[in-house]
Amino acid sequence: MPQSAVALEALFAAAAAARARAYAPYSRFLVGAAIRDGDGRIHAGCNVENAAYPLGTCAEAGAIAAMVLAGATEIAEIAVVGGPEHGAELLCPPCGGCRQKIREFGGLTARVHLREADGRIRTLTLDELLPISFGPEHL
Numbered sequence: 318m319p320q321s322a323v324a325l326e327a328l329f330a331a332a333a334a335a336r337a338r339a340y341a342p343y344s345r346f347l348v349g350a351a352i353r354d355g356d357g358r359i360h361a362g363c364n365v366e367n368a369a370y371p372l373g374t375c376a377e378a379g380a381i382a383a384m385v386l387a388g389a390t391e392i393a394e395i396a397v398v399g400g401p402e403h404g405a406e407l408l409c410p411p412c413g414g415c416r417q418k419i420r421e422f423g424g425l426t427a428r429v430h431l432r433e434a435d436g437r438i439r440t441l442t443l444d445e446l447l448p449i450s451f452g453p454e455h456l
């Protein structure tokens with residue numbers, strides 16, 4: 318079934334609103350992510366950096382934590398937006414660690430939506446972003 322453009326717009330709007338809350342005083346690269354769970358609910362997160370640099374967390378991790386706190390454990394789709402604080406939005410693909418975190422709750426079929434600098438939306442499955450991956454069913 319083709320996805321409604323309105324529903325996708327709502328997911329990107331939630332990701333952009335989360336990005337506006339990002340705490341990124343060190344990289345000054347602001348990221349927002351929004352998940353639609355298996356029940357259609359949206360959960361968002363932003364990156365949160367730390368003076369002890371490696372302790373910073375990605376926006377996707379924040380959105381996953383919000384989803385789990387809300388009682389959901391299935392990622393149907395996730396939108397990610399990012400870019401420098403004082404500059405145009407850029408394509409912001411999830412880092413390797415975030416791909417694995419999405420894998421935990423989204424399986425191979427979770428859809429990952431990214432937005433190009435020109436506004437064009439690119440959609441990939443988790444399996445395309447993280448082929449031959451390790452997941453909960455291996456244990």
Ligand SMILES: O=c1ccn([C@H]2C[C@H](O)[C@@H](CO)O2)c(=O)[nH]1
Nearest residue numbers: 344346348364375376411412415
């Ligand atoms: O998947 C990613 C990759 C990077 N960042 C954040 C981490 C850091 O705060 C900033 C620059 O790496 O972007 C995310 O939020 N998600």
Ligand SMILES: [Zn+2]
Nearest residue numbers: 375411412415
């Ligand atoms: Zn990440």
